[in-house]
Amino acid sequence: MRDSVRRQRPPSARDRFPTGGPELLHLLARLVRRPRRGDRRLPLLWLVRPATGEPGVLLRRFVGRGAGRRVPHAVLDLTDRPETDDVPTVLRELHRQLSLEAFGAARLRFRHYPLADWLMQQSLATDTADSGRATLVRRLRDWRGRRASEEPQVGGDSGLGTAVQVLFWLLRRAVPSVVFRIAVSGRVPLVGSQYRWFMRQQYLAPRQSVTFLGFAERLTAGWRDGEHPAQVDKLLLHAFLEDLRQAYRRRFWRPGDWRRTAYPVLLLDGVTVGDVGHTLVRLLTDVRNETGRNDPLLVVAVATAAPPELPAPRPLREADEAYDEWAEALPETRRLRRAAAWLLVLRLAAGDLVAGPGAGPAALVAPDPPWWSRRFLPAAVALALLLGVGAWATGRWNLDCHPDPRGRVAVTLVDGECVGYSDSAGQVFNSEPGQDRLRAVQRRIFAQNRAAEEVWRRSDHRRPYLTLVYLGTLTGNRTRADEESYVSEREELEGMATAQYALLKESAAADGAALLRVVVANGGRQMRHAGRAVAMLEDLARDDPTVLGVVGLVESRTSTAAALRELNRVGLPVLAPTLSADRLDQNSSLYLQISAPNADQARMIEAYSRQVLRVGEAHVYHTTGQDSSLAEDLYVSTLVDGLRERFGSRLTRLDEWRTGRRLTQECGFRGVLVFAGRWSEFDGFLRALKECGTDPPRHLVADDSVNRYMANPGLRASAPGNLPVTYVSKAAPATCAALRAAQARRDDARGSFLAWISADDLLDPPRCRDGAGPPVGERVSLAYDASMMMVRALESLAARLRHADTGRRWEPRSVNPVGVHAEVLRQNAAGGYPGVAGVIRYGPDSGEPVAKRIALLTVARVPDVDAAPVEVFHCGSVDGGPDPACRPR
Known part of the structure; x- marks a missing residue:
């Protein structure tokens, strides 16, 4: 086997440098070079020096020279040391030298050895057991605080390490006593690992002490006298080597670990058999054998004689072969715990110390680290990740559109619009100027969400509890800084806030009264991103059994119809306060419309023109809004179809109007001129009619979309011309005057609604106050009705589920959205x-x-904001009697 090793070994130092030279230095350079992968087992190199020559002087010069990246090393000349030096004293000097930041790289940090050495220098001999423990705890806490300020407790230079260091520092300053107790206990991960290590290592039987404080007490002066001295020395040395092991760990997530390309060297010069240097070498062998762990320390001992453990040294010229044979035999010798298992003894001859010119390395220099471990790389990677995450987050969120952990918030940026849902002030939709009232009502709803949850908690979950989602268009319109462009959406949210408020005013003992939470969701401009919003709501409904329905949807478009089909697939009922396109219910079996369909609106306009205006001819202009078509706009298309059917041959002009088109052909028209379009184009339509001067069309009738325009004081105040306008209202029975009249005749439903909307702590500003103040807004009542229909259905189901057991807790999973929809129809x-x-x-x-009751309201002058509109015609029933047909007021 050894012959095979000799044949296959790599070229020797003499082979590589045929001119001769100091083979000792080349051997040392070979051993300290750290492999790129794995680690090399390092021998305890014992050099028997010749009678002449000073190899120690040569080695000290060799390891001490060089610029830039030098090999970490410590040199100890034992010829100048007092004979009283012991292992702790020598280790203290080695620790001092290796801790210096003097080798062109990050300094080696020690955590375990300094603690063990400090404990050995403490004296508690004059204290009793209790007072000694208290003294040790106080000193240990103070020492730990000083160490924390001098040296980070987490090694390495990664960003994560820095963050953990700052966190630990804050914790220690904030609650030092508690953190110290936790750390010393060793029971909490990431805290107090050095204390945990002492209780798990094998020297001095730490388990006999139960806790670290008990073990630490045994290491102090006086108390240590009862321990075996060799065990104490091995503990110190083991702690010293453990710090080196941790400093030389390689972790793929910390590139800095891979910059240590050379093993630290310990040079012991002037060693004699039996002195402290020899003792240290023997203890190193014992610790390596007994712990079974390798360490990165290369020890070079220069002595005058071979150690008794391995008295037969090999000549230096066989150094490479001797090392290969030693490495091959090491697994067996360390398993047998041979005293010489780690020793590699070489004899130096006088000629081995003579160096020819250029024969050897001028200094012991650490190899360059791999390129990917350079210091710039972590910063570059962190910057790239930060930019990537920033680009990704910018694509999904911005400062006004971001998820928030404090509530149920799921949002994403789509074409610059914040689409998704929120139930807390962590995400309030629409930060555009002029939309303060829209944001204010969202915050009111979110505050009432918290109040409803608190009331439900205080009721011990006895009251029925439901969540309704408001899905509308909350972004996308271009607005002036002083223009409120989302009046309809704001009014619908106010209606739902009123329903919440009414339920919160119920008695705390009313276990049958439901509580309402409202989730606000944005489907984007013209509901174009409603599909994305519905996908998010599907996840919400799956996770939250209290979600029972959706209110809103605002505009009747093909995107809205698609959202209805998706909501039907998800199983969520939809109650639409203002949608009126005909046959929308064909898109969902769970769809309920609160307002009259367009067919009823067309019937009313035709009846008004015939019965009141007594004209036979009609001109109809339709608009569909920006970036939309008639096919996509179901509201306009079905209304136009209804008007065409109702007027028949009397409809002499049906045309599309676009911004900038003139309307001089309508000047002096004596028939009914119908605006069947979107409110956003109505201002331009009026400007086009202004050209008629003193000969305007006689009768201008607008659809219910114009109600948005008429509800916006800013738009009305700057409206062009002085034309009288008659427009469709879907909530005429809920005007301030109608509500006061209903309250006077003791109509509890409308009287209570009037009380809520005029309260000081709900809407801003309060409505219908003592004959003054702003009007209620027709969509407030429509959204209120939609919400309360669902609430009353849930309360009816809860009453039947509970039967006589009124103290039973409400279980949200006892009902489902489809069942509540069925109950709405049953009650209806x-x-x-x-x-x-x-x-x-x-x-x-x-x-x-x-x-369903709808009406025509008239204003004599559009810019006259203070003049209340007057009802001139209506269709449908107010209180449930038979249909009285269309007639003037």
């Missing part, structure tokens, strides 16, 4: 739901209301 079949904006009744297999 008994005569309709008595809504604030009029009774709501559904026909068989239909989600459109039957004979």
